[in-house]
Amino acid sequence: MSTGSSWSARLRAATLEKHTPEDLLPDTQPAYVASWIYVFGILTLSALAMIIASGLVLTLRGPSWWHVSTVGHYVNSVHLWSVELFFLFMVVHLWGKFWMAAWRGKRTMTWITGALSFLVSIITGFTGYVIQGNFDSQWIATQGKDGFNATGIGAYFNALNTGQAILLHVSLLPLAVGAIVVAHVLLVRTHGVVPPIDAEEIK
Amino acid sequence: MSLLEKQRKVDVVKWSGGKRSYDLVKEATIAFTVVAVLALGLAGLFSSPDDKALTMQSWATDSPVDFAVTATGELAGSTTSAGYGPPYNSAADGQTLFGVSPAKIVGVKIPVDPATDFVINPLKQLHDPAVDSAVSTWSAATADQQAKWATAYGDALTKANAASVTDASGTYGPVPAIITGLMGMAKSGGLDGALTTENSNLPTDFTKPMLFLADSGSYFSDKATAQHLQGDQMGMMNETGSYPGQSWLWLMSLWYQVDPFKSSDNADLQIFLLVGVLSLGFLLLPFIPGVRRIPYLVPVHRIIWRDYYRRHK
Numbered sequence: 226m227s228t229g230s231s232w233s234a235r236l237r238a239a240t241l242e243k244h245t246p247e248d249l250l251p252d253t254q255p256a257y258v259a260s261w262i263y264v265f266g267i268l269t270l271s272a273l274a275m276i277i278a279s280g281l282v283l284t285l286r287g288p289s290w291w292h293v294s295t296v297g298h299y300v301n302s303v304h305l306w307s308v309e310l311f312f313l314f315m316v317v318h319l320w321g322k323f324w325m326a327a328w329r330g331k332r333t334m335t336w337i338t339g340a341l342s343f344l345v346s347i348i349t350g351f352t353g354y355v356i357q358g359n360f361d362s363q364w365i366a367t368q369g370k371d372g373f374n375a376t377g378i379g380a381y382f383n384a385l386n387t388g389q390a391i392l393l394h395v396s397l398l399p400l401a402v403g404a405i406v407v408a409h410v411l412l413v414r415t416h417g418v419v420p421p422i423d424a425e426e427i428k
Numbered sequence: 429m430s431l432l433e434k435q436r437k438v439d440v441v442k443w444s445g446g447k448r449s450y451d452l453v454k455e456a457t458i459a460f461t462v463v464a465v466l467a468l469g470l471a472g473l474f475s476s477p478d479d480k481a482l483t484m485q486s487w488a489t490d491s492p493v494d495f496a497v498t499a500t501g502e503l504a505g506s507t508t509s510a511g512y513g514p515p516y517n518s519a520a521d522g523q524t525l526f527g528v529s530p531a532k533i534v535g536v537k538i539p540v541d542p543a544t545d546f547v548i549n550p551l552k553q554l555h556d557p558a559v560d561s562a563v564s565t566w567s568a569a570t571a572d573q574q575a576k577w578a579t580a581y582g583d584a585l586t587k588a589n590a591a592s593v594t595d596a597s598g599t600y601g602p603v604p605a606i607i608t609g610l611m612g613m614a615k616s617g618g619l620d621g622a623l624t625t626e627n628s629n630l631p632t633d634f635t636k637p638m639l640f641l642a643d644s645g646s647y648f649s650d651k652a653t654a655q656h657l658q659g660d661q662m663g664m665m666n667e668t669g670s671y672p673g674q675s676w677l678w679l680m681s682l683w684y685q686v687d688p689f690k691s692s693d694n695a696d697l698q699i700f701l702l703v704g705v706l707s708l709g710f711l712l713l714p715f716i717p718g719v720r721r722i723p724y725l726v727p728v729h730r731i732i733w734r735d736y737y738r739r740h741k
Contacts, residue, residue, distance in 0.1 A: 250452055250453070251450060251452055252449065252450060252451060252452070253447045253448065253449055253450055254447065254448055254450040255443040255445065255446070255447055255448075256445065256446035256447055256448050256735075256736070257733050257735070257736040258448070258450070259448065259735050259736075260732045260733070260734075260735075262732055264455075264459065267455055267456055267459040268459050268462070268463060270456075270459075271456070271459045271460040271462070271463035271464070272463050272467070274460060274463075275460075275463055275464055275467045279467075291478075292478060298475065298476065298478065299471055299472070299475075301476050301478075302470075302471035302472075302474070302475045302476040303467050303468060303471040305471070305476040305671075306466075306467045306470040306471050306474070306476075307463075307467040309470075309672050310463060310466060310467060310470075312675070312676045314463075316676070321732065323713075323722075323723060324723050324726075324728035324729055324732060325723065325729055325732060325733075326720070326723040326724065326729070328713070328714035328720075329436075329439045330436070330438075330439025330440040331439075331440055333714045333715075336713065336714055337711055337712070337714075340710050340711045340713070341711060344707055344710075344711070347674075347676055347677070350674060350676070351674070354667070354674060357478070358481060359477075359478050359479055359480060359481050359668075360479040360480060360481055360482060360651065360655075360668060361477060361479060361655075361657075361667050361668045362481070363481055363482060363638060363641070363648075364648075364652050364655075364657050364663075365667075366634075366638060367638055367639075367641070367642040367648075368657075368659065368663070368664065369664075371696045372696045372699070372700045373700075374512075374514070374515060374522065374531055374696075375522060375523040375530070375531060375694070375696035375697035375700060376530050376531070376696075376697060376700050376701070377514075377530035377531050377533060377534035379515050379531070379538075380514070380515040380531075380534045380535070380537035380538065381537070383515075383538055383633075383635060385633070385634050385635040385638045385639065386632070386633045386634070386635055387632055387633070387634050388630075388632025388633055389632075389633075391632070417442060417443060418443075419439065420438055420439055420443060421729065421733040421736045421737065422723065422724060422729045422733075424438055424439075424736070424740075
């Protein structure tokens with residue numbers, strides 16, 4: 226017999242019981258959700274899916290593959306352009322949420338997880354740029370190292386150590402971005418879409 | 429109580445007003461299809477840049493004078509790497525802010541001695557009797573004598589604008605033989621391998637060759653200038669060719685273009701900390717008085733929710 230104080234019961238109460246099936250997979254939305262700005266969240270997620278898919282293909286043949294294969298170069302190009310689209314959509318999404326003051330109504334953590342995913346994505350993007358294995362990556366790594374070194378971070382993250390950057394780029398950092406994005410989406414689904422500023426109280 | 433202060437019920441509880449039909453799965457499918465077509469299409473149309481990496485071999489072959497002068501500078505202790513400080517060595521304190529150097533506090537964690545690591549140790553793998561003899565002479569000399577030989581030879585190379593000069597009077601000690609040996613090793617491609625496999629047979633750490641290359645007087649930076657990658661060209665957010673690059677780094681790149689950062693010796697530390705503080709502000713924006721009021725004062729939300737406001741005049 227389960228008790229409300231067990232770890233399992235507490236975890237269930239904090240996660241599963243906070244979401245109804247309708248929350249997680251809605252087929253209705255408040256009437257005010259009627260603007261193109263709402264599309265940019267799902268576009269950002271779609272671009273992230275393309276980044277992960279093209280990145281996984283690149284990992285199958287190793288970091289040198291795209292330099293010597295036409296197919297590999299194309300997959301690398303898909304990865305690059307997916308990243309460009311990802312940041313474009315995410316920036317529009319962020320600006321939209323700023324102008325909506327979307328942190329209202331206990332949605333502060335939704336804003337924070339969204340902003341955090343943007344910042345961690347920038348670090349992930351940087352590690353991607355320094356592992357290209359070409360002149361661009363050489364220059365970015367030698368210039369970027371000075372900033373990291375100045376703050377003391379360079380002693381632990383060495384931009385010139387390509388092996389370290391590769392492992393961070395394909396393991397730890399994507400997992401971090403993925404976990405933050407999952408938390409962000411669950412928060413959005415839990416709290417719903419923020420109502421218009423000065424919307425009338427519903428009786 | 430203003431809208432800012434109160435947690436209005438309408439903002440917190442589930443919306444109980446008018447609803448419209450919506451299909452999350454359909455929207456996600458359409459969005460993914462559009463993004464996939466865009467990414468696949470842009471990749472097909474514009475490809476991605478891939479300018480060949482520079483190597484010790486290409487440097488020594490294409491720009492032998494610069495290579496010889498830089499290698500001699502490593503022996504003389506006059507290059508950027510030789511005087512860098514932490515995390516590589518103790519030759520300097522690193523950048524400071526209000527008298528504090530985070531790099532110095534953290535200390536030397538990636539030890540690099542440019543003269544030994546970039547020049548002397550690789551040459552020991554050559555097994556050339558003439559070079560071995562020169563290296564032995566170099567190693568047996570005092571640091572003061574080594575600096576005199578290397579500085580004099582570096583000056584002579586620069587003055588003659590040559591990759592080597594003769595030494596009839598022995599002013600340069602073993603340095604000419606060392607640099608000639610290193611030049612040959614670099615041109616053969618052997619130096620590239622030697623610099624990356626000193627600690628492991630798996631060459632994944634390019635710290636040494638990249639620091640050496642970055643010490644170059646012109647070879648490395650001239651190529652970067654031609655590709656608009658320098659710091660004063662907003663290079664941090666550019667990439668080779670005419671590609672969009674890391675445009676999201678515009679805010680960090682911007683500070684490097686303006687004073688007092690532009691002319692500061694501690695610009696990296698100042699700008700990284702400034703951007704760190706701004707990033708923290710971005711994360712915690714809902715708590716910052718004034719900034720969190722902007723969406724209420726500038727009515728962009730009236731455009732976003734125009735249908736709602738039209739219906740609720």
